[in-house]
Amino acid sequence: MEILRTLLIKLFLICCFAINGTSQEKIEIENRIEALNSINEIKVKLHPLVWNQIQKFSKRKSFPKTMGLAKFYFPLFKTKLKLYDLPEELKYLTIVESNLKTRATSKVGAQGLWQFMRPTGKSLGLYENQYINLFNDPVASTDAACRYLKQLYTQLGDWELALAAYNCGIGRIKRILKKTGKTTFWEIIQYLPEETRLYVPSFLAVQFLMNYYSDFGIKPYTFAIRYSDVRLNKAESDMRIDRSSFTNQREKNIFMFLNPHLKTLYIPKGTYYYSIKKPAIVDSRLILN
Structure with a gap:
């Protein structure tokens, strides 16, 4: 455990040097995060895993297109999240999950903007027949996602843990918390599946990048439909x-x-x-x- 902590600290310092170049630039990044965290419930951390994901997403050729799509879909997400009294920043989860592709289907069969697996989606009222597939319906799937995220947060009381549970299942998260006696995502990260270890950092990275994309030279596509x-x-x-x-x-x-x-x-x-x-x-x- 101590070895892992030491390695993470070293990686953090390396990333900080790569990120900042100067102490002034580091201060500017910290100020941006502080400003973002002052208005958002789910806080961004300047963690090496988060920064690595910021770099990854910022280099995606599809990201300008994703930002254009966000201008269309985010008003819908905002309305639904507000209806269920959920943090607005959860809208960024769709970029991590599907890159805002409504017909996205993963290798394991998860579908839609919010990437619901069949059993979970069906339990939330989504279905598919020969004519329609509600897993791909932005409105129906967003409503289902809001109800599901609210369930996860109600049971875990922590948004980072709730997001991890969205990825790998609440049963697994509860077992890890019980076994380790830990209470936060960062304390149990080494016990999580590899995908989940990067899932929460990816969400935090997208949250940062969507607010400061111009710092990375990203120019969103124009999308005329509102x-x-x-x-x-x-x-x-x-x-x-x-x-x-x-x-x-x-x-x-x-x-x-x-x-x-x-x-x-x-x-x-x-x-x-x-x-x-x-x-x-x-x-x-x-x-x-």
């Missing part, structure tokens, strides 16, 4: 969308982007779907989600 431009519709009868429903390919792309939960262009009676209230200019690079 979530407030989206209208929720309910099919009053069975509907079949075909080529004649769209005046051009762009309109079809927008429709498919707004409705990732639709598996076909057949919409059964009673199914909810989304459309644009008014015409919008869309960066086509963001539609191929």
Whole structure:
């Protein structure tokens, strides 16, 4: 344990030198973190693992696109998180989980923006049939994620532990806490699966990077559609969308982007779907989600 602590301290010092170059630059970074932590419930730490993840995410070629998508999806997330009295910064979890790809599917079968596994998603009311997949529905999956995150926090009383449980399961986290007698994520990090060890640092890194992206020379894509431009519709009868429903390919792309939960262009009676209230200019690079 002492050896691990010593190695982490050494790594921290190395990272600080690499990050800062000068003590003044270190002070500036610390000031940024302090400013961020003054308004957020989930605090960012200048830890070597966090900084490594900041470097990793900042170098992703897809990150400018992700930031453009964030401008669209984050108002939805903010509304839902506020409804459940949850920290707004939890919206950044979707970047760690899916890079804001609504149809993302992991190697182990987790789906959607919030990457729900089948059993967990079904327990929260998500389902899939031959026509729709609610795991891919931004609204339904976000509501499910809010309820699930609230459950985890209620049981663990700590957001870093709740996030770790979101990744590897609350049962495993509870067993580790009981076995070790520890109470924080950083105290049990060496007992966690490798993926989970980086999961919380990744979340904290994204939280920092999304607020200070300009320091890294990142320029977000422009995304003209706002979530407030989206209208929720309910099919009053069975509907079949075909080529004649769209005046051009762009309109079809927008429709498919707004409705990732639709598996076909057949919409059964009673199914909810989304459309644009008014015409919008869309960066086509963001539609191929």
